Amino acid sequence: MKKALICLEQLGIGGVETFAITQIKEFARRKIKCYVLAQDGILAEKIRKLPEVEIIDFAYKLENKMDFSKIEEIENIIKTNKIDFVYVHQYPCIPYVLPAAIKCKVPYIAYLHNIIPGVPQWFVNTFEIYKILLPMFFLNATKIISIAEKVKKENQELFNIPDDKYLIIKNSLDFNEYPDIKIKKFPKKIKNFLLFGRMSEEKNKSINTSINYYLWCLENYNKDIKLTIVGDGDILDDLKEKYKDFNVEFKGALANVKPEIAKADVVLAVDRCALESVASKKPTIICGYSNKVKLVTPDIIKQAVDENFSGYSLEDNKEEIFKYSSEQIDKIIEENYQYVRKKLSISNSIYLDIDSYSPYVDVTGIFKNINEMMLEIEKLKDYNYGLNEEVKYLKEQLDFIKSSKRWQLINKYCDILGKLRKK
Numbered sequence: 456m457k458k459a460l461i462c463l464e465q466l467g468i469g470g471v472e473t474f475a476i477t478q479i480k481e482f483a484r485r486k487i488k489c490y491v492l493a494q495d496g497i498l499a500e501k502i503r504k505l506p507e508v509e510i511i512d513f514a515y516k517l518e519n520k521m522d523f524s525k526i527e528e529i530e531n532i533i534k535t536n537k538i539d540f541v542y543v544h545q546y547p548c549i550p551y552v553l554p555a556a557i558k559c560k561v562p563y564i565a566y567l568h569n570i571i572p573g574v575p576q577w578f579v580n581t582f583e584i585y586k587i588l589l590p591m592f593f594l595n596a597t598k599i600i601s602i603a604e605k606v607k608k609e610n611q612e613l614f615n616i617p618d619d620k621y622l623i624i625k626n627s628l629d630f631n632e633y634p635d636i637k638i639k640k641f642p643k644k645i646k647n648f649l650l651f652g653r654m655s656e657e658k659n660k661s662i663n664t665s666i667n668y669y670l671w672c673l674e675n676y677n678k679d680i681k682l683t684i685v686g687d688g689d690i691l692d693d694l695k696e697k698y699k700d701f702n703v704e705f706k707g708a709l710a711n712v713k714p715e716i717a718k719a720d721v722v723l724a725v726d727r728c729a730l731e732s733v734a735s736k737k738p739t740i741i742c743g744y745s746n747k748v749k750l751v752t753p754d755i756i757k758q759a760v761d762e763n764f765s766g767y768s769l770e771d772n773k774e775e776i777f778k779y780s781s782e783q784i785d786k787i788i789e790e791n792y793q794y795v796r797k798k799l800s801i802s803n804s805i806y807l808d809i810d811s812y813s814p815y816v817d818v819t820g821i822f823k824n825i826n827e828m829m830l831e832i833e834k835l836k837d838y839n840y841g842l843n844e845e846v847k848y849l850k851e852q853l854d855f856i857k858s859s860k861r862w863q864l865i866n867k868y869c870d871i872l873g874k875l876r877k878k
Contacts, residue, residue, distance in 0.1 A: 476501050606763075
């Protein structure tokens with residue numbers, strides 16, 4: 456039996472998390488033992504009882520250093536369980552998983568999920584550690600899987616990775632969970648909107664687009680429309696306070712959102728949530744990150760799928776859904792469903808052609824980045840920050856530091872540069 460280590464931040468509500476759950480279930484069906492290294496959460500119940508799955512509760516901290524005790528813990532997990540390959544789904548996992556995978560010589564797959572531009576740059580600009588680790592992480596990956604061509608191009612331009620390292624695999628679903636059922640006739644008057652997903656800062660533009668569209672519909676079409684919001688996150692309390700007087704019901708995080716989808720007349724969504732809505736045979740309006748609103752129809756379904764339902768290049772059309780008859784909406788729903796069922800089944804979206812580990816630890820790249828950091832330190836050395844002795848010591852190490860100590864050296868450099876930048 457093959458054994459996989461699946462790494463993601465947490466098993467709470469979110470698009471990456473629900474995809475990872477779908478992937479893990481498919482691995483389990485194929486008799487691949489999955490060790491899921493993530494912080495426990497509400498979605499864990501979907502996989503906890505599967506005999507091929509073991510959840511290892513693990514907290515990844517976002518900080519400007521590597522935690523060697525945690526890295527050693529992962530090394531032991533890899534060795535003890537004889538892991539064959541690793542899937543890394545999110546950036547916060549990298550400082551923990553990368554050193555362990557390289558030391559244990561186990562191949563890993565890097566997954567690029569986030570359709571929002573600028574995510575890797577944010578990590579690089581916010582934590583010096585990522586400036587060193589990200590190029591090494593992508594260079595040493597057996598394969599880099601991206602959910603969209605746009606995401607791949609951003610990554611490739613940023614890290615100068617060869618084209619053959621990438622594979623495009625679109626967001627996918629287990630259609631055993633989304634059967635081809637007969638749909639209820641679309642109502643003549645829309646009464647219930649649903650918005651679901653993570654209520655986080657990174658999704659804020661899409662969330663605001665959704666709620667503003669709801670308010671526009673209240674004013675222009677039906678003053679009795681209700682909006683239900685399902686999900687949790689760091690901006691949930693602010694949303695509750697801001698919209699407490701607008702007939703908005705907040706239900707928090709739910710492990711199973713399907714009953715809420717079933718009750719909705721229309722779903723306002725983006726990314727994987729929009730895909731789940733289409734697969735649930737619901738009229739789906741993409742409320743994108745660029746403030747555009749667009750009904751998913753057979754005319755634009757391919758474009759929507761290619762962009763992971765982000766809505767970046769779709770036209771804005773708030774009135775569209777109100778121009779169709781109930782029969783026309785029913786036809787749109789059915790055609791959308793048949794398209795995604797054919798194109799986006801998880802059974803066709805699993806990558807297992809994994810090469811054996813062939814290490815290429817870019818030590819030259821490490822020291823190139825360290826030297827760039829040293830140039831920044833040189834610019835600041837005229838200021839008396841009380842770090843001169845530390846800087847002098849580190850500069851002396853550049854010529855003779857041993858390869859086995861490179862992770863500790865990286866930690867020290869990032870610590871000093873972080874102190875300098877805060878002054």
